[in-house]
Amino acid sequence: MPKVNRGKALWNVPARGRGTCPICLATRIKLLYTRTTSHGEQMKVCKRCSAAASHKVDEAYLSNLPLPFRRKHKKLLPHVRT
């Protein structure tokens, strides 16, 4: 079975599969898991958030604040695990 989430397989993925997770706001983490909101929008999240509660996915999707701002003010956001 090929390792789709490890090694050279990631080199062809945009940004090599990494970025800021919209749910836990961790930076440079691998975003290889897809979560769907209750309205059907798809979002790439990290491994830790692949099992996050669906209300957290919805809150992260609906937040219109930019990711760096949300990361900086993480403590003010109720849905982010600190």
Ligand SMILES: [Zn+2]
């Ligand atoms: Zn995450």
